[in-house]
Amino acid sequence: MELASPADVAARLGATGYLSDDALATVTYLALRMQRPLLLEGEPGTGKTALAEAIAESLGLPLVRLQCYEGIDATQALYDWDFPRQILHLRALEAAGAGADAEEAEKSLYDARFLLARPVLRALQESPAVLLVDEVDRADDEFEAFLLEVLSTYQVSIPELGTVRAAIPPFVVLTSNRTRELHDALKRRCLYHWIDHPGLDREVAILRSRAPEVSETLRRQVVGLVQQLRARDDLQKPPGVAETLDWARALHHLGTAEIDLASASATLGALVKYREDADRVRHALDQMLRA
């Protein structure tokens, strides 16, 4: 990959509409150069998943996504055999009355066409690719150990078929919401970055690139209010960038030129998702808009 410097990475990401700061661009550059997985943590809605998508787009690589959940195991992450089709195949062999060589029949059962490639295997097969392991903190400890093994060798062995190895290791992005502490061994393999909420100017810029239909005055006003809300520490779930975008779009759809209390209350559901928060925000907006 012909990326020369962190600034180059930032420019490439910027071209896809993802605005990064220098810390994030540097870490991404390092991860690409050192071929290490990138572990992103941060508040929900700060663009962890979006970064992986932007990297894939800017490098022109396919994005393979593995969404983790409780109880996920290797058959959902790596590969599985397609049992119904294998049985159909057997029946077809029987009907055709093809030579009764049982060994041949069995061998034909474990053919690559009956293999269901799941995300990790697919990322290795498609070789230069971006593998996004989303919300890895939701998976169990055992799955983490398994992931560690794949991430250190970039190969998977299938007993019936042989070993699949990536010609070029995929670029791996892991995201975590910190619902639990990840195992140290996995963290050690990765480069770590904590994504914070963006500052005022960067958030306005993000809005400009993601929601160009919204007018500049509305954009500035929305971001200004959201930044003030985030600075308060009494919200159960401070709004993320995704919520800011939703809110701006909601206001735009209502034809709002400038936010007043009525339009803000009507669209509050796009910004905060808890009843307690809604009450507090309505109260705070009342004061902020009057000031």
Next chain:
Amino acid sequence: MTERQPDEILLGFARALRAAGVPVTHDRAQGFVEAAAVLGVDDRRATYLAGRATLCAGPDDLERYDQVFHAYFEARDGLPRPRPAQPTAPFAGLPLEESSGAGGTPDDEVLRARASETEVLRQRDVSSLSAAEKHRLAGLFVTLRPRPPVRRTARHQAWHRGDVDASRTLRASLRRMGEPADIAWRRRGVRPRRVVLLVDVSGSMSGYADALLRLAHRFTQVGREGGGVVETFTVGTRLTHLTRAMRLRDPERALVAAGETVPDWSGGTRLGETLRFFLDRWGQRGMARGAVVVVFSDGWERGDPALLGEQMARLRRIAHRVVWVNPHRGKTGYEPVQQGVVAALPHCDDFLAGHSLATFAELAEVVSRA
């Protein structure tokens, strides 16, 4: 500066960071040197970012990293900054003898049969024990076996009755070249539920801190054997994540590690605020979801009791079961009148005593049945 090699300086920084409490391992330090070389060692900002990416493993580390980086590379004057005072932990190493208390009480106990000595100790309030008795009691903690509570999982496991397991049945018939065979059955599996322990280490609880942390250590160790997860935090004026310390197998080492981690021993209590911080930072994202949460506190709240009540209500909506353990509950004449307890009680599923080993055993039972 001097004629030192860049690698030497970088590794020295990694060592300084380790001394400051960030778990920097050898391979991490190597990764740091490598990353710094990729970015160019003459750029301070680049070195800073390289270290952040390779040496840190969480937001707690980032704060320390910033401080150490500043002290190491920028403030070359009056190094180093003062360390936090050594915690006057109630258990800073276990004193074997105490000048007065140790010899006093045994006189009564000599009269009792030796076997019942243990039984008496089990019932005694841990804050009233002499050092020697505490030492003996510490040995008794191994008798506690807090089994982790269990929950049903989405995944099934093979069983001899229950629902039909279609894919296993199919697979079995595939093995017989497509002939239908026995029907396989399955049922929902069970997994250990997460347990979260919040231990109040403020001044009014200082007599119990040692015993409660031993209890937390026991929970953690027994839970791990069964594959369960037990998370421990201390609350007081601030929230401290203690799980890492509690995972050390040896209880004495675990307690020493806890003593080094917790900055606010015997301070004040701002339960409501720390609880809110816990819920914001950890609980709501999943740590407390569906978990059994045990709060060890006497409810002497310096902050606003209304906030505490609000946060307890929030906790209860997330958690599977909320247990409040109050060491004073077991004492005669106790009434739950402290403002904090009054605010919190409506949001608790259980309200238990926790002043002696016997009550700890009861608590273990309540938790494992939750």
